[in-house]
Amino acid sequence: MTAQRLRVGVIGAGKIASIAQLPTLVQRNDVELVALVSRQEDPGHLVRRWGFGAAYRSVEDMLAAQDLDAVFVLTPRSEHAHAVKLCLENDIDVFCEKPLAPETDEAERLADLAEERGLILMVDFNRRYAPVYTAGRDAFGEKGATFCVAQKNRPGSEYRATFENAIHMVDLLRWYCGGEPVDVSAHAAGEDPWEEDGVAAIIRFSTGNTGVLMAARTAGAWNEKLDAYGHGKTVEVRAPEAVSTTISGVTTSRELSAEAYGWATATDTLGFSAAVHHFLDRVADRAEPLTSGREAVQTQRLLDRILAASGLPAEEQEGRLWQSHATQPVSGGTK
Structure with a gap:
């Protein structure tokens, strides 16, 4: 350098x-x-x-x-x-x-x-760098969330929809629950395995925590949300702008709006800009990134298990661009 x-x-x-x-x-x-x-x-x-x-x-x-x-x-x-x-x-x-x-x-x-x-x-x-998801994960500390439900739903499918889009939520489940997957069960909807109508999955991790994935492509509108529970705490994330944390009956809410976060855009609220800064900082200090190549491989291996459990292919369709x-x-x- x-x-x-x-x-x-x-x-x-x-x-x-x-x-x-x-x-x-x-x-x-x-x-x-x-x-x-x-x-x-x-x-x-x-x-x-x-x-x-x-x-x-x-x-x-x-x-x-x-x-x-x-x-x-x-x-x-x-x-x-x-x-x-x-x-x-x-x-x-x-x-x-x-x-x-x-x-x-x-x-x-x-x-x-x-x-x-x-x-x-x-x-x-x-998503690991988005302020709402970071605040939610911080609430659970090293133990992670006992239960975590991550959803990314939208109208209309696309080629390999789960691999292309729901992988973000699979990565969040790994991050929130900690450990590695022990048991995976899943179900897919739709007649075309290359352009599925959605996937639902349950993952039990080595920490004893449980993650639930919902990725519907038959929704009426786009939405992305995460609910996590454990150790007397509840976290509700409504991406990209809102997160609330409830501890012992007291709820603290945070909303990243144009007024509260300075002309907030998806670049900031969904963590795109923070990810770039994180990478450049790691280039400078040579520490391992939060989403290193090795971490990405582990997320992709879990996704492969979800695809296999739901009967969807884990490889590209030959000749498909x-x-x-x-x-x-x-x-x-x-x-």
């Missing part, structure tokens, strides 16, 4: 990058946006908007031309593993959008590679 500003590369500049990571990166005085990898024929507007030093058509071209300290991999998930592996092999710390790889074994190989080389590898399970609303192009073809 250089003694001056951190030299950062970004791979992919779709919707999520433009609303979350890039606005946060440009606020940091210790970061220099050196390089962008973009598929867009003319990414000049992105270079000018965010102040990149140069743009490249491939990860290989960027790594050959630049000496970087850290890279943000913000592409569709099918492209994560290739980019992460190349960066780690060039001794560069990596921040990667979730999941680390489409297949869990491949994700584990990347986590192994990062550890072997002493590099920082962090996966963007941003994957897209996400988060990595769709902004003003033209960049992903």
Whole structure:
């Protein structure tokens, strides 16, 4: 790492990058946006908007031309593993959008590679950095929540909906309950296993705590919430803005509104910006990130068990191209 500003590369500049990571990166005085990898024929507007030093058509071209300290991999998930592996092999710390790889074994190989080389590898399970979820988790301390119900419901399905979207709540259940899964039971709805109507699951953890997942794709509206109980405490999170904690009959509520949190946006309330800051701080102090590559692998292994228990595939559908609303192009073809 250089003694001056951190030299950062970004791979992919779709919707999520433009609303979350890039606005946060440009606020940091210790970061220099050196390089962008973009598929867009003319990414000049992105270079000018965010102040990149140069743009490249491939990860290989960027790594050959630049000496970087850290890279943000913000592409569709099918492209994560290739980019992460190349960066780690060039001794560069990596921040990667979730999941680390489409297949869990491949994700584990990347986590192994990062550890072997002493590099920082962090996966963007941003809910762990969201103020409402952090406040709720802090209430339970080391023991975690005895019972935790995490829900992420919305109208309409998509390709591999549970893997793409409910994985956030699976990660929160691991974080709130602690330990590793001992027993997993699950049920899926819908006739198409590649575009399911939703999943419900019950997970018993090695701590003795129990997590419940609800991920309905037949809901009337989008909602995300978490309820946790234990040790005489109740926590209710209504993402992205509200959390209440009840201890011995006394309830304390917190709402992250524009008035209370300074022009709050999803970038702040859902933890996107805090995740970026956390990664950059770990690059500086070399401590393990809260959502390290190894942690991400454990979450993905639990998700695999939920998929298997519900009769859904744990692998990609052959020949199917994957897209996400988060990595769709902004003003033209960049992903």
